[in-house]
Amino acid sequence: MSLRKPLPAAALLLLLFAACAAGAANLDYPPRKPGLWEMSMAQGDDPQAQPHVVQQCIDAKSDVAMREMGQGASRDACSKQDMRKDGDKIVVDSVCKMGATTLTSHSEISGDFSSSYRMESHTTYEPPMAGRAKGTAIVQAKWLGPCKAGQKPGDMVMPNGQTMNFMDMQSMQKKKK
Numbered sequence: 001m002s003l004r005k006p007l008p009a010a011a012l013l014l015l016l017f018a019a020c021a022a023g024a025a026n027l028d029y030p031p032r033k034p035g036l037w038e039m040s041m042a043q044g045d046d047p048q049a050q051p052h053v054v055q056q057c058i059d060a061k062s063d064v065a066m067r068e069m070g071q072g073a074s075r076d077a078c079s080k081q082d083m084r085k086d087g088d089k090i091v092v093d094s095v096c097k098m099g100a101t102t103l104t105s106h107s108e109i110s111g112d113f114s115s116s117y118r119m120e121s122h123t124t125y126e127p128p129m130a131g132r133a134k135g136t137a138i139v140q141a142k143w144l145g146p147c148k149a150g151q152k153p154g155d156m157v158m159p160n161g162q163t164m165n166f167m168d169m170q171s172m173q174k175k176k177k
Helices: 009-021 060-077 166-176
Strands: 035-043 052-058 078-086 089-098 101-111 116-129 132-145 155-157 163-165
Touching: 052 060, 060 078, 060 089, 060 166, 163 166
Parallel strands: none
Antiparallel strands: 035 052, 035 132, 052 155, 078 089, 089 101, 101 116, 116 132, 155 163
16 A cells, blocks of 8 residues: 555646647757647555546647746756657756755656657656655656547646646736736
């Protein structure tokens, strides 16, 4: 039985996407194919843990907006954000602050971004976060096809079935400023 407390799925998604997107301006980082994507996020260090599955409807505009959000979050929170190509992989090494904790991560991303991609991230937490000193996260994403009827770009269906729209949340944040 594991006593570790996993990060909430939404927080994990945000952290992982920020790690992927942060250096997009520095590399020829392929945009994702518009449509419905399914992302399965699992803790690689706990083989019995059930993955969190999120579906995301995107178009070119919402994909760019998510990358820009990731770049902004990384600029604000990360003292190091190195991104490079290594063969057919994108490698990201980062040092970021989340509250009082420093997260040091090494991530490797592979795939074609039009049908699938995979990211494996190894992170240490100093001091430990939610009782964890280190962790591994694996994100596997696959393109499912066009967005479902009634979905609009930016819609994210969370593991509990709740739908949130990233573009609407982003618009509300801009209005508050």
